[in-house]
Amino acid sequence: MLTGKCQCGAIRYEAEGEPAYSAICHCADCRASSGAPMVGWALFPQERVTIHGTPMQYGSSENATRHFCGTCGTGLFYTNPVIFPGAIDIQTATLDDANALPPQAHVQMAEAAPWMGSAHGLPKFDRYPNMP
Ligand SMILES: [Zn+2]
Numbered sequence: 001m002l003t004g005k006c007q008c009g010a011i012r013y014e015a016e017g018e019p020a021y022s023a024i025c026h027c028a029d030c031r032a033s034s035g036a037p038m039v040g041w042a043l044f045p046q047e048r049v050t051i052h053g054t055p056m057q058y059g060s061s062e063n064a065t066r067h068f069c070g071t072c073g074t075g076l077f078y079t080n081p082v083i084f085p086g087a088i089d090i091q092t093a094t095l096d097d098a099n100a101l102p103p104q105a106h107v108q109m110a111e112a113a114p115w116m117g118s119a120h121g122l123p124k125f126d127r128y129p130n131m132p
């Protein structure tokens with residue numbers, strides 16, 4: 001049983017079993033919705049996910065609904081009856097165990113930020129670089 005929540009804890013969920021996939025999405029809608037350059041997702045059958053609390057909903061494109069906490073703003077779920085009938089995508093960064101569903105693929109690379117391909121080659125700091 002996987003568990004997760006929004007940052008403030010008003011919305012919690014449980015998911016049973018294995019997802020159809022776990023992937024990092026680079027689409028423009030994920031970027032705009034999250035305010036972040038990419039978003040991790042794991043797709044589950046809806047009947048294996050139990051949600052406690054009532055997320056806010058927003059129609060982010062023709063058939064897509066994004067579900068997020070109305071208090072803290074954390075993005076939690078994505079549903080789309082056309083491309084994912086009967087399923088719910090869960091934002092993997094909201095899992096209580098960050099290692100539970102490591103991504104297996106990058107998806108929607110056609111819309112990725114143009115610098116994403118070289119992002120892992122950038123200088124790395126445990127916290128922040130020392131400022132001059
Ligand atoms: Zn919250």
Ligand SMILES: [Zn+2]
Pocket residue numbers: 025026027028029030031039108
């Ligand atoms: Zn996306």
